[in-house]
Amino acid sequence: MKNFRLILVLATIVMTAVSCGPKKTQKIKEKIPYKMLVVYYSQTSNTKAVATEIATRLNADLEEIVPLEPYENDFQATVERGKKELEEGVRPKIQPLKVNVADYDIIFVGYPIWFGTYAMPMWTFLDQVSLSGKKVVPFCTFGSGGLESSVRDLAKAQPEANILSGYGVRAARMDAMPQEIDQFLKAGGFIDGQYTQLGDFTEQQAVSEEETAIFEAAVGDYPMIHAKAETAGMRAIPGGKEYLFIASDLPREDRPDMPLGRMKVYVTVLNGKAPVFTRVVR
Numbered sequence: 001m002k003n004f005r006l007i008l009v010l011a012t013i014v015m016t017a018v019s020c021g022p023k024k025t026q027k028i029k030e031k032i033p034y035k036m037l038v039v040y041y042s043q044t045s046n047t048k049a050v051a052t053e054i055a056t057r058l059n060a061d062l063e064e065i066v067p068l069e070p071y072e073n074d075f076q077a078t079v080e081r082g083k084k085e086l087e088e089g090v091r092p093k094i095q096p097l098k099v100n101v102a103d104y105d106i107i108f109v110g111y112p113i114w115f116g117t118y119a120m121p122m123w124t125f126l127d128q129v130s131l132s133g134k135k136v137v138p139f140c141t142f143g144s145g146g147l148e149s150s151v152r153d154l155a156k157a158q159p160e161a162n163i164l165s166g167y168g169v170r171a172a173r174m175d176a177m178p179q180e181i182d183q184f185l186k187a188g189g190f191i192d193g194q195y196t197q198l199g200d201f202t203e204q205q206a207v208s209e210e211e212t213a214i215f216e217a218a219v220g221d222y223p224m225i226h227a228k229a230e231t232a233g234m235r236a237i238p239g240g241k242e243y244l245f246i247a248s249d250l251p252r253e254d255r256p257d258m259p260l261g262r263m264k265v266y267v268t269v270l271n272g273k274a275p276v277f278t279r280v281v282r
């Protein structure tokens with residue numbers, strides 16, 4: 001019995017050592033010479049920056065989706081046009097693609113989040129092509145979040161595609177993007193090298209005063225989040241900590257009709273730096 005316990009303890013130590021900390025990837029490319037394409041739409045260049053970073057790191061082909069009638073260089077005008085198109089199921093016409101997606105094995109598909117899903121020109125692209133049997137890697141940029149909901153729509157639009165884990169970054173955190181893309185591409189096996197495998201969050205517990213202050217510092221001045229943190233879990237990340245808060249919307253005087261719900265808010269606190277939220281999942 002004593003020996004059995006000892007074996008169990010040793011096995012747990014070994015498994016923990018294997019599941020956390022630095023990992024080395026096996027590069028997909030070396031196994032089979034995959035052909036890779038990065039295709040993206042970007043209105044204000046955030047997604048373009050991510051697309052360019054990925055294509056450069058992978059030496060992949062890069063293709064931009066260009067609407068025939070460009071969106072105005074004005075946020076409110078884009079919101080009005082985009083909302084109307086989304087509600088009416090309009091697909092804005094796009095320029096013919098210079099590449100044939102059928103020629104590629106792995107296709108990185110990038111877009112800004114509009115109204116919780118991919119931007120309208122991406123709807124047109126996804127109507128025009130077949131990603132059936134392709135490995136598809138979604139990536140996006142957003143104000144607060146939307147990778148998960150856009151990937152659900154992507155899976156509906158291309159049910160035969162093999163959609164792999166995606167990457168999303170807040171427009172306000174573009175400076176963190178190159179390093180995150182490095183880790184993302186290594187973790188996915190697209191490039192060689194060491195990456196850090198993060199552990200699990202601790203179990204959700206009622207927030208402490210300190211955690212409430214961290215949550216408020218992270219989301220305080222972001223106009224789209226008006227919420228109260230209820231519970232939190234935490235994990236170590238290189239150079240600091242990451243929190244996963246479960247928060248509830250608070251009623252808003254300026255938007256009395258807005259449905260109230262709950263959300264997950266991811267917050268990073270790097271040593272010596274102010275807390276920042278990295279994404280909201282509704």
Ligand SMILES: Cc1cc2nc3c(=O)[nH]c(=O)nc-3n(C[C@H](O)[C@H](O)[C@H](O)COP(=O)(O)O)c2cc1C
Binds near residue numbers: 047082113145
């Ligand atoms: C019409 C429109 C709708 C948007 N909707 C959302 C949204 O629902 N959620 C969000 O987090 N950000 C939203 N944003 C912010 C964009 O996703 C963000 O600014 C993105 O980085 C823009 O990417 P781009 O520079 O590649 O165009 C919206 C922006 C626009 C113009």
